[in-house]
Amino acid sequence: MGRITRRDFVNGTLVAAGASLLPSGCERPADLDELGLSDYPPSLTGLRGSHPGANAHAHALAWANKSDWGTTTELKESYDLVVVGGGISGLSAAYFYQREHGGDKKVLVLDNHDDFGGHAKRNEHTVGGRTLITYGGSQTIVKPKHASRVVQALLEDIGVDTERFDTAYDRVFFERNNLGAVTYFNREVFGEDKVVRHPFCNYPNYIEGMVMGGKLSNEEAARQVPLSKRGREQLLGVLNGGLHLLDVPEGELDDYIDSHAYFDYLKNILGVDDPGVLRMARHSGLDWASTGTDLMSIGTARDCGALGFAPKAVYDEDNPYNCHFPDGNAGVARALVKKLIFDVAEGNNAEELVLSKFDYGELDDPTHAVRIRLNSTVVNVGHGGDPQDSSEVFVDYINNDRSHQVRAKNVVMACYNMMIPHIVSGLPEAQAAALRLQTKSPLQYSTVGMKNWRAMKEMEIGMAMSPGNMHQAVLMDFPVSMGGYEYTRSPDDPCVIQMIGCPYGTVGAPARDQYRDARFRMLSLRFDDYEGEIRSHLGGMLPKELFDFDRDVESITVNRWAHGYTVGGPGDSTKTGRQPFGRITIANCDSAPGADMKTAIDMAFRAVNELV
Template identity: 60%
Template sequence: MSKITRRDFINGTLMATGASMLPFGASSHAVLAALEPSYYPPALTGLRGDNVESYTDAHSKALARKSSWGTVTDLREEYDLIVVGGGISGLSAAFFYQQKHGKDKRVLILDTHADFGGQCARNEHTFGDATRVMFGGSQTIVSPHARSQTTLKLLKDLGIDLDRLKAGFDVDFYKRHNLRGVTYFNKRKFGEDKVVKHPFCCYQRFVEGLQRPELSHEEAVKQTPLSDRGKEQLLRVLKGGVHLLDVPQEKLEEYINTHSYFDYLKNTLGVDDPGVLEMARNSCIDNLGEGADVTTIADALSTGGLGFDPAMLKDVMGEKAYKTYIKEHGYIMVDEDPYVHHFPDGNASLTRLLVRKMIPNVGPGNSFEDIVLSKFDYSELDKSSNIVRLRLNSTAVKVTHDGDPENSKGVFVNYIHDKKAYQVKGKGVVMACYNVMIPHIVPNLPEEQATALSRTMRIPLFYTTVGLRNWRAMKVMEIGVAISPGNMHQAVLMDFPVSLGGHNCTKGPDDPCTILMVGCPYGDTVGAPPIEQFREARFKMLSLQFEDYEKEIREHLTGMLPKESFDFDRDVASITVNRWSHGYGYRGTALFDSDLSDMVTKGRKPFGRITIANIDSGMSSYIHVAIDQAWRAVKELG
């Protein structure tokens, strides 16, 4: 391992657990103040996201049924609202509560992670005196103009100008540098390292301005390392489509929503080549979350699966149904409202705007643009003088009413910090955490509700951000997006070309940049039920050490990029692996878990002075759903 990656691993591990190595007094402010100025999670590299410390106590509670962490210290802190979970939904709930009831209302936000924001994670990569910010999770405000009035009002209250945000995306960047979608076939899976300048699938279609392939399907297929049989079948897939289904037009939408994409490949197109099926399984990646082996034709179509163009979705659904789909679910492939509403650090800027609104002393500035470079002082988050306090590295393990739930006036919350138990009290609680944990944390839930919440499932994924001292090799290979069906990371992307608030995107190949490597791990058995695959993949993902990821990244980039232009030890400055073991919300399909929508409705019901938010309550992975669910939860508290 190189000197740099070893350094990154040490920093990312020890600094992230800094709070755990300091004594905990009567106030968590003392811990955070003691960490200043070094406690700054966005600058950490190595393993991030769901770091080990963030889930150890939760797993002890849910999996090992641990019930005691010793004596519980009553901090004698009382709040108008306690929010469990400091992601976009939890932060929105706190903000909405003060809007509804007054800015004098005291709020405590507890989060188990080393940083706030949940999957709205900010990564910073430093190159000498220069710093590039990058998203380590949630990327974009998807189709913002199709969102609810609740979400649009929140964006307005935060001062976000959607037109200005859109203008920050340099749509000519990819054309100027001749960057396009390519496919990287690695030696381990396909017999040789080979880059073909064609994406084959349409995963990359959401990247605005990315150049179209110059190669025809026929020319591109010839260049692949597939067998002759595989090449013939791949070409058949590329020339296929829903028009080959022997289904009347009026029944087509229902059919594609209830039939398997892999059955379409195998039975309609006659595909059995393992290389082609491997490409297909890995063609939707984080557009979908689960592998394409367990999805419907409709989901494969909408997420750019091998052989499908998402532009066909409107034709299949019809104009009215298509607009309803976008409104309810969000859609990253909408030409009228393109995928360009990015902050340089993705939706981390939204969470930072929320935090700065509620805790003004945390960072300088007063606009949606200056939030990008606003340096936050984390010692301000949990000061006793704050009306809103945000307490990190704190895992809620028990939430109970102070009496009968229907007549209760308050709720006790026990949480773990540095292996010690503490108690606080609120007049109400919004649970904005992973919903499957709620039955383990909130005793005496109605059985039907507890069962419904336990069905909540998230899809594991990891977003690795890599700081490159230059991107000459990416330029030589014309890589804007590299689909990599044989690798742990199935896609490699140049960072979105966004300049905003004084942060400028990379200008040319001699400048530093960040790249994103996307991994959606699947189970070993193709076609196994999704939830089984998620559990298997999650276990494997969390069992890997930083060295394992670094080795894979080294092999991937070295095999894909020309040796004349790229040397890993010379050109890679830093690596941050954002592991989201419970990542995207899973909504099920007609093929698997078709009852999940009913489970969600039952699971999110209020329970006394406890209400439930987060994306799990809306079966989605988009921030507008998290925001809408936060508003519902606040309204239910009264």
């Protein structure tokens, strides 16, 4: 496998001169230079997402109050609009500004990553000479029919046809291949490596067409789980439990379940104290509330289908969970970039862009009205005088460890809202305090390029919930073929396995503390730690005669999102924080709040319309 290649690159033996442009910790596939794709971030494997170095300057600012960035070079660049943050919201802000004010308006988008899209990032794996496309973060356009007219018009204008997914998404792939939802119990936590053909939760229902449990009765499923006899009895008690066991009058049930804790229900009503059962329960909500179920009410646990609540459909026929480009919402980000910078790629609509090679050299070309400057962390944004009647804003950013300054008539801050008080000078104290209260939960999507999926097929695994592992869910990628891209057909063909990790902190600790602890733990790990974890996870789950990690795994990309899903601050703090300030307005899905692509676009529209 590419392991030798990867090791060589990690060790630096094959690092070409141009590799110094890559953030440390990123690996350049061997064939990229030959292909002329050396500046093509989606094909980098290793530590990605918020890749090493991406947040270094922001952390120096936020954690150490750094203000001395050396001599600032004042560039002779002046823009109608500077956008801070090149995610879906920032790109949409650039789009709306041009649409409202004219395509000749000069716009600069600054982002700290080496790729555009924010959370909407594309991963590529080259396996057996074939390029496999997948998503490294933001995954699916959720319920597009519920989108505002603003969002629907934008999607249409950039060439995203959400009805196309009705045929592009192979709804019978899982059924045809008899791939279902199972649970993997690992030796380290549960004492034995074992796959039980039952999901014990509703999470796999998110994958359109996934074959859900049902193969085993509750009794048989509980009997197979590697727990003590007492633990198995308690598990069966939870599976057969239900709200009818609560001694609450019918009319008061809703209030009761919304105000009482799920873990108290498990412990006090169902008598659970077995650590294995509690662990299964804790991890059964995955990313539903950005926390483990230890922080959920009974009502929330029921809604997300946590352990003990029967699987139920997540989306109806009208809103299938299928609006998924092969690269997830990076397909939308790419379509936006194509709209803003025509020469960046060939293709008349989002589908035609799926296989189109983006020329990153076009992103920051001075001849284009819109420029996207990557690897650029904004550290200071300040008005040239009194914010109320100043005519320009100065924007300082760090690129290649050097400080630069550009001028703008207007600025949209489309970055993480909690960073804004560290960046924007002179904000009213109440607004700054409100912005500081906004937060995000950590998430991790690891994508694994596999030479085949024979072992998954033989084990009949479409998705494996994994309550003992760092990645609580392992799944076959979404079966989408479009724009000339073909999803894997036969179990002997290469494929991508997605591994989803929602890191939690100490059981029962407040959510913010859990995010912080989990974030630091996540960032303290090296690529080798993740590789070891993935090796033992897949190796323990799949039979040795069918799966050999060194033989079958070609590449690994670990997308770490230390600042992942938006979690709004308390009370009105989100709205207080997003108020316009002079010539500066605030976008990003944090400013709604809502961890949703549609929200990111709506917030961009609002922010552009609030500009002076």
